[in-house]
């Protein structure tokens with residue numbers, strides 16, 4: 088790792104990001120501005136998350152990186168390789184073995200612990216953006232707790248579709264105060280945000296914002312009394328491991344309309360199969376990954 | 378007898394060296410409608426903006442007494458305090474419905490927003506209130522899910538009125554609510570406003586340069602010229618027996634309604 092400071096960023100930049108992180112932890116759900124740096128990857132590839140991870144890592148850490156729940160997508164593989172190279176830290180694909188987990192679009196199925204940090208990559212941090220494009224105005228709305236607009240958005244959904252159609256980036260209220268965009272995780276994952284033992288950090292690189300949920304923070308998904316929030320998932324078991332409690336991806340398997348539903352969290356699915364669980368499309372004598 | 382809703386004393390607003398309005402004093406009592414008339418540039422909108430706290434005045438007092446009887450000096454309110462009054466006690470009807478509506482949000486969402494802003498969280502109740510208000514402003518209930526962009530100018534203005542009244546405000550500010558509409562549409566809107574003002578016992582300050590509007594809606598009248606109030610009194614009195622030369626000119630220059 089010669090030629091690089093530990094975890095790529097220089098110490099001064101890390102200190103600046105840590106100050107922003109401390110402020111974010113002190114005011115759960117509040118978006119703290121920070122001076123986002125150029126990273127050796129384009130925006131949209133998790134530059135915010137990467138900077139937060141870089142500022143948190145210590146040499147003893149074990150890092151896991153997932154993209155849509157999978158450890159083996161290009162994005163996840165390259166971020167993991169990046170930190171293995173510039174921080175010389177251990178990496179893993181197992182949720183239980185990781186001390187820091189950087190994620191895009193998912194929260195792992197396995198319960199998280201107090202000694203873990205979950206870092207989210209965030210494209211658009213402002214939950215009020217779609218109805219109020221002016222930044223000066225949205226800041227005022229947060230400051231004055233004027234969140235009626237959020238419910239207008241949900242109202243429009245119900246009026247148009249008969250239900251709240253929003254299935255990703257479903258807005259939440261943090262400790263009864265700030266409304267927060269949990270990043271584009273499926274709303275299935277929203278309940279995991281609540282009362283989570285791990286520290287959850289959110290980094291938006293292009294928009295230069297950091298926000299956080301300290302351990303055991305109260306996080307509620309917005310809804311109406313007569314249209315309560317539901318963390319939905321496709322009504323199938325995983326075709327490989329048979330899980331009925333995990334979030335599923337739909338996979339097209341042939342050109343005749345054939346499809347299967349499998350766990351989006353590959354580590355979770357592998358663990359279950361290693362423990363002997365079988366879905367209806369699992370190979371009878373499947374070779375299990377280590 | 379109850380206390381006044383609004384007490385204005387020596388209100389003044391300058392734009393640099395130009396006078397916006399000056400030496401304006403009046404009292405508005407609960408259930409009363411005050412009309413403000415005058416030619417273009419006479420300071421009507423300036424005055425209204427100061428009253429609603431949209432513009433900072435340069436001098437004088439504006440006291441507003443809220444539901445609980447507490448008196449607020451509008452000029453000294455914090456942004457949070459002003460917004461609270463705007464949300465819970467007041468309504469503001471803009472001349473251009475675009476300024477008072479969200480053009481990309483459905484009619485129901487527009488009417489429901491003030492309710493949601495005050496914490497209503499029951500979809501069915503919000504929708505029922507929106508339907509009720511659409512009916513009251515004579516918009517067909519089956520338009521509830523259409524966006525105001527697809528409405529005529531008159532419908533947009535009626536929707537804005539529904540949105541501003543749904544929360545049961547104690548005081549309504551209106552700036553040329555019938556301006557920019559063609560004559561037959563104006564007449565219908567005026568009729569509607571008159572019905573609402575009477576049925577709801579609204580207190581209001583209405584700015585207009587249309588004497589027909591004040592004749593129908595206002596209990597009292599202030600005539601403005603060059604930023605100053607040149608004449609004021611009961612509407613019928615002022616219009617039927619104008620004392621100030623400018624008012625006489627104003628009255629004689631329009632066809633009698």
Ligand SMILES: Nc1ncnc2c1ncn2[C@@H]1O[C@H](COP(=O)(O)OP(=O)(O)OP(=O)(O)O)[C@@H](O)[C@H]1O
Pocket residue numbers: 392395396397398415416417418419420421422423424586
């Ligand atoms: N933002 C501003 N900056 C400078 N001068 C202004 C501003 N707004 C209004 N004025 C001036 O203040 C005076 C009063 O304007 P105001 O808009 O209050 O009149 P008005 O009675 O509402 O007119 P109208 O009937 O045309 O709406 C006018 O001389 C106007 O040019």
Ligand SMILES: [Mg+2]
Pocket residue numbers: 421422423
């Ligand atoms: Mg005006």
